[in-house]
Amino acid sequence: MQKKTIHILSIESSCDDTGAAxxxxxxxxxxxxxxQKIHAAYGGVVPELASRAHQQNIVPVVDQALKLAGxxxxxxxxxxxxxxxxxxxSLLVGTSFAKSLSIALNIPLIPVNHMQAHVLAHFIKEEGHQAPPYPFLCMTISGGHTQILKVIDYNNFEILGETIDDAVGEAFDKTAKILGLPYxxxxxxxxxxxxxxxxAFNFSEPxxxxxxxxxxxGLKTAILYFLQREQKKDANFIKQNLNDICASVQRxxxxILMKRLMKAAKETKIEHVAIAGGVSANSEIRSSLKSMEKTLGWTTYIPKFEYTTDNAAMIGIVGYFKYLNADFGKEDITASSRLGINES
Structure with missing residues (x-):
């Protein structure tokens, strides 16, 4: 008989944030x-430094998570x-710790796909938040991924569209670097x-x-060439037009994101539409999605800010669903830097 109350400790260590929930x-x-603030000095995440920091952080982070949970x-x-x-x-640090603790406590080990977790963060129980019904569309947008998914169940995802090169988060961060903004x-x-x-400025859509x-x-390259041309005319062009450049790039x-999302909704005839991932914290993306709710009759789902970036709570909700279905991992399971959306 299934326990009524299930407590799951979840660990997230896919990039440069060590999370426990x-x-x-x-x-x-x-x-x-x-x-990990150290990466700001390098303009991006340094993998070796990230894994070392995870090793330092994981024990105190897990300890604090347990204490706060009572x-x-x-x-x-x-x-x-x-x-x-x-x-x-980074993944190996979290995997090794989770496996060791699972063996020590003699409790199930549950491997989770990071990208599934971003999507299923919508199912975390929160006052005033409604989870989307299956099937729904979800646009996952982060530093490493950009996809439009048809979510059929907690473990069944269909990729309708995805990036063929840079992810949207990379486009934002690399443009910021060109503009001289910190990481x-x-x-x-x-x-x-x-x-x-x-x-103020127009950039063509790839x-x-x-x-x-x-x-x-291609968009990133177009922005670079545009700025180089303008700076030849006026060395202070970026400084004098920074707000307009940022607004034009963001628009x-x-x-681009919303056109494809609208097309996916039209083709699938699905009107329950969600966003997920770190870039879903962007204010313009959120306001655009909400305006489509009014103009297109969609029901839209936007996660809380704390569940958009990498965090362990989203890993935990997938763990909960998998626990209910006794979908556990074996002791010989390994980390995987490349994992398809339906793999785990």
């Missing part, structure tokens, strides 16, 4: 994250962890864009063979 069924009791490790029913995709060195630059573009004119796929590499990227 405790869930009681589908409710988050604690969600702790230790970031439970002991002996009350845990399972350990969920990010199996992949992500940086291999991570995506949130700064969003900040400056709010004070700028989104129609074409793809599959109209639901994305391509941001172009958001337009």
């Amino acid at each position: 405790v869930l009681r069924n589908n409710e988050v009791l604690s969600n702790v994250i230790a970031g 439970i002991t490790k002996n009350q845990l029913d399972a350990i969920a962890f990010t199996q992949g995709p992500g940086l291999m060195g 991570p630059g995506g949130p700064l573009i969003d900040k400056y864009a709010r004070e700028g004119n989104p129609t 074409k793809t063979a599959n109209p639901l796929d994305f391509s941001f590499s 172009t990227i958001v337009t």
Whole structure:
């Protein structure tokens, strides 16, 4: 007979944030994250430095998560962890810790696909938040991924479109670097864009063979060449037009995203539409999605900010669903830097 109350400790270590959370069924009791500021000096995440920091952070982060949840490790029913995709060195730290603790406590080990977790974060129980019904569309947008998914069940995803080169988060961060903004630059573009004119400058939208796929590499190059031309005319062009440049770049990227999302909704006739991933914290993406709710009759689902970026609570909710279905991992399971959306 299934236990009524299930406590799951979840661990996230796919990139540069060490996360640990405790869930009681589908409710988050604690969600702790230790970031790594050291990467800012390099303009991006350095894999070796990230894995070392995870080794330093994982024990205190897990300890804090248990204390904030008000439970002991002996009350845990399972350990969920990010199996992949992500940086291999970072993933190995979380995988090794989860496996060791699972063996020590003699409780199930649950491998979780990081990208599934971003999507299923919508099912974390929160006051005032409604989870989308199956099937629904979800656009996952992050530093490493850009996809439009048809979500059929908690473990059944169909890719309708995806990036063929750079992810949308890369487009934001690399544009920010060209503009001389510190890492991570995506949130700064969003900040400056709010004070700028989104129609000040025009950038062409890259074409793809599959109209639901994305391509941001060409856009990034077009922005670079545009800025180089303008700076030859005026060395202070970026400084004098920073807000307008950010607003124009953001408008172009958001337009690309929303056009494909609208096309996917029209083709599938699905009107329940969600966003997920770190870039879903972008204010223009959120406002555009909400406006489509009014104009197109969609029901839209936007995650809480704390569940958009990499965090362990989203790993825990997938762990909860898999626990209910006795979908456990074996002791010989390994981390995988490349993992398809339906793999784990």
